[in-house]
Amino acid sequence: MPQYTAPLRDMQFVLHELLNANDHYAKLPAYAETVSRELVDQYLETAADFCVNELAPLNQVGDREGCTWNDGVVTTPTGFKEAYQKYIELGFPSLAAEEQYGGQALPVSLSNVISEMVGTSNWAWGMYPGLSHGAVRTVEHHGSDEQKNTYLPKLVSGEWTGTMCLTESHAGSDLGIIRSKAEPQADGSYAISGEKIFISAGEHDMAENIIHIVLARLPGAPKGTKGISLFIVPKFNVNADGSLGERNAVRCGSIEHKMGIHGNATCVINFDQAKGYLIGPENRGLNCMFTFMNTARIGTAIQGLCASEGSFQGAVTYARDRLAMRSLSGPKAPEKEADPIIVHPAVRNMLLTQKSFAEAGRALVYFLSLHADIVEQGATEEERKYSDNILSFLTPIAKAFLTETGSESAKHGVQVFGGHGFISEHGMEQIVRDTRIACLYEGTTEIQAIDLLGRKVLQSQGAMLKDFTKIIHKFCEANKDNADMKEFVEPLAALNKEWGEITMQIALKAQQNPDEVGAAAVDYLYFSGYVTLAYFWADMARLAQQKLAEGSTETAFYNAKVTTARFYFSKILPRTKSHVAVMATGNAPLAALAADDFII
Numbered sequence: 001m002p003q004y005t006a007p008l009r010d011m012q013f014v015l016h017e018l019l020n021a022n023d024h025y026a027k028l029p030a031y032a033e034t035v036s037r038e039l040v041d042q043y044l045e046t047a048a049d050f051c052v053n054e055l056a057p058l059n060q061v062g063d064r065e066g067c068t069w070n071d072g073v074v075t076t077p078t079g080f081k082e083a084y085q086k087y088i089e090l091g092f093p094s095l096a097a098e099e100q101y102g103g104q105a106l107p108v109s110l111s112n113v114i115s116e117m118v119g120t121s122n123w124a125w126g127m128y129p130g131l132s133h134g135a136v137r138t139v140e141h142h143g144s145d146e147q148k149n150t151y152l153p154k155l156v157s158g159e160w161t162g163t164m165c166l167t168e169s170h171a172g173s174d175l176g177i178i179r180s181k182a183e184p185q186a187d188g189s190y191a192i193s194g195e196k197i198f199i200s201a202g203e204h205d206m207a208e209n210i211i212h213i214v215l216a217r218l219p220g221a222p223k224g225t226k227g228i229s230l231f232i233v234p235k236f237n238v239n240a241d242g243s244l245g246e247r248n249a250v251r252c253g254s255i256e257h258k259m260g261i262h263g264n265a266t267c268v269i270n271f272d273q274a275k276g277y278l279i280g281p282e283n284r285g286l287n288c289m290f291t292f293m294n295t296a297r298i299g300t301a302i303q304g305l306c307a308s309e310g311s312f313q314g315a316v317t318y319a320r321d322r323l324a325m326r327s328l329s330g331p332k333a334p335e336k337e338a339d340p341i342i343v344h345p346a347v348r349n350m351l352l353t354q355k356s357f358a359e360a361g362r363a364l365v366y367f368l369s370l371h372a373d374i375v376e377q378g379a380t381e382e383e384r385k386y387s388d389n390i391l392s393f394l395t396p397i398a399k400a401f402l403t404e405t406g407s408e409s410a411k412h413g414v415q416v417f418g419g420h421g422f423i424s425e426h427g428m429e430q431i432v433r434d435t436r437i438a439c440l441y442e443g444t445t446e447i448q449a450i451d452l453l454g455r456k457v458l459q460s461q462g463a464m465l466k467d468f469t470k471i472i473h474k475f476c477e478a479n480k481d482n483a484d485m486k487e488f489v490e491p492l493a494a495l496n497k498e499w500g501e502i503t504m505q506i507a508l509k510a511q512q513n514p515d516e517v518g519a520a521a522v523d524y525l526y527f528s529g530y531v532t533l534a535y536f537w538a539d540m541a542r543l544a545q546q547k548l549a550e551g552s553t554e555t556a557f558y559n560a561k562v563t564t565a566r567f568y569f570s571k572i573l574p575r576t577k578s579h580v581a582v583m584a585t586g587n588a589p590l591a592a593l594a595a596d597d598f599i600i
Contacts, residue, residue, distance in 0.1 A: 006117050138279070215285050404529075
């Protein structure tokens, strides 16, 4: 099993040096007097200790034992419940919640950094508290005062957990065709009936109550997504004094037998006229749910980052020790019977691919997280709107691209181990299985691609794209006369320009045939992802060169940044060319075969 090491130095590099988080917090009134670098680092060190010593040892336990279901009762793997109690004692559930409900009112960005450590050390376990964060955000933003007072204190403390109940067996990502019903009751509540599937952490033994956030239809509601409402449905009803009342008519019908994340209960949840409460306006449930879903999408992007980081850690440790063959350029360890495989170019290519995806993915996720802080606590409406646009544009890229590259990294991890990677005791194949779902969560890669190109780019007439390409343009202009940056700035500037040109070409084709958008979307997303990470690698290279020029004693750390940036630009970034070529072929090759001609 890979021994997890929290990458604190790189986390601090991205937060404090690259993104200047301390200045960021100082500009936000809610954090100016309370959040400092020292405070952030204290939380990160505490979280690292918990993740390394408590969660990581349970990772393979959860995979091996899985969850068990017995007549509606779900039991989590050995040690999960105890670890969750320690997590509560350390105060992690309440980090970013409002103080009036028991929260610590700390930035979302800090919570997300800790989520990375939790996820890399034990993704299946981390999903239990992870789903609660979205539930808290939804109630904070859309709940009535009574609902906030009833549910938030226990959700914030971690004594209760939350879920997101969207999917139905006939309706995956097409929420407009859900059938769950909500019948108004005389007491102002609603009777919720229907079946939801794929509900992560939908039933378990780690908390005394579970608060389900459920999409359902009111009588006479409009068809499609415009007729969906959102409801709070507790596992146990809550009395007026806050104590638990009778069991609600919510039951776990079964748990799924899955490819991975065995330690997390993925449930079928049956609502049989369960008591629920409308949250937000009638027929506006999907709008309210996006508060939850955007949080969840960043969380899923973190899972991709976790897969790249975890598989890299396992692979590089193994590659340093594993002996096989001699280097083609001559023995590198002549005193040994063979050379460590880390000397072979093919192995180094896989390791550097993992490393480049993990470290640039970290920069992207933390960048998004700081903008999430501004959306929550920005001083002006203009600042909040700008950050919201940046988030809207980059979230589908982060969610889809980082999970796809995480899946690729996990595959490389198995490959570095060779046959040993296929054996469960080493834990590398578990990363492959655990992370594969991330490419499906919160809308598949293909759906995220349509969201990016169709909604965020074309529907905004390119405005959201320009918000981000302006950032890249300003970076390139500021560094165009820096000779040390030429190898990064010139290709990045060219790709940034090409990004706009490709978008215009697709828009023109789409005027004749809207299917051109769907035909180009996935390759457009990959192109966008590679360019986005290139920007972060260029900026990290700039900063590392600056630190070295200033005489930093951390020469190995900063040299590795520059070297990895060069690898990314020379070995990874050329992938954009193939995506450009595919986009140019348009929809015709996809439409040429009639549906009935897909012959088996």
